Amino acid sequence: MADREWSTVDVEDIAALTAVYGGNPARWPADRRAAAVRALAADGEAHEMVVNEARLDALLSLVAEPEISTARVDSVVAGALARLDAVTAPATAKAAPRRLDTFLPSPFDVVRAALSWLTVRAPQAGWLAGATAAGIMVGVMTMPSTSLPLSETVAQTAGTVETAQADVTDMPSLLFTSYTVETHAR
């Protein structure tokens, strides 16, 4: 209905218009009002249609308009003013821009948080995690070096150490790759 040019309207248009907006031309959309009023003057059927809708409008207008006294308005505004402090004040609600470092925790914060979690929230889990970490560290530190030539290794140790998988270099792989270590005594 809104995409059309409303230079002329016919009875069907008037019917559609009054079915939505009623019989009062003042309520009709401005883009089609003038053409519709012109059509009313020329078409008796359209005119009758509008009169019928205006009767329903007249019934609807019997509903009394709510009376809004000045005292009521004052009371509502005063009530809102009295409650302003209870809600967040707009000036103080504006969030101050945060620097980047305020978003990033310092190393001390990380350690403090970890310690507090370990000691307060879950001591058992803390001990378990600590023991696991220590075990992993020991395993990594005692793992045979893959860069040393076999001859040096042999010279430094009393036996021969062969690693089945030693071609990984990154830490996750080192931690999670199963090593098959065989020591052959001379």
Place this chain on the structure above:
Amino acid sequence: MDESVQPEPRIGAASAADIAVSRTVSGAPSASIPGGSLPEPGDDALLARIADGDRQAFALLAGRHAPKAMKLAQRILGNAADADEVVQEALLRVWTGAKNWIPDGRARFSTWLHRVVVNLCVDRRRRPAFAGLEGIPEPPDPTPSAVNVMARQQTAKLVSQALAELPERQRLAVTLCYYEERSAADAAQILSLSVSAVESLLARARRALRARLSGVVQDTGEV
């Protein structure tokens, strides 16, 4: 705003002054602005001041828009007390939301406020209703001269009832477009619908009202 220069106004005494300011806008006599010849600040300017915590600007804006908002709320809710509470709540949202208002000229503040009021009214209507005094019919006036008035009141009551029985969205569309005299485009913005959806709601509402009021039609011969 420099807080050290302009201290926070106290609620009690300052509120009375603020209400006096709001009265100058809502039409009642004013004592706070002599002459009244100063140009009134626009809604956008007031909202910018409210965003900085200006209570007088809030009172001015509230006094300007509260009457229409209260009328709309009362039409939707059917009673004054609930309407006043809803509008007060909506005004508080103006206070907290003013900093988010973008004065780009596309949205009118009154449309935004009415959208908030309509949504709060819809929420309130969905709560379990308290059977207050509003449900008790008033005793009829026994004086013979009141017969015509009573007949008219009776018809008005039937129409109100027919309106109340409409589905919620249809009732809201009728309230906004017929009683608040909003355009379909405005109503569409308030209800977060398209214009064609509002027109469809209006057409269905009129059909339903005509059907429900057919008895009134026959009695009065009006429709």
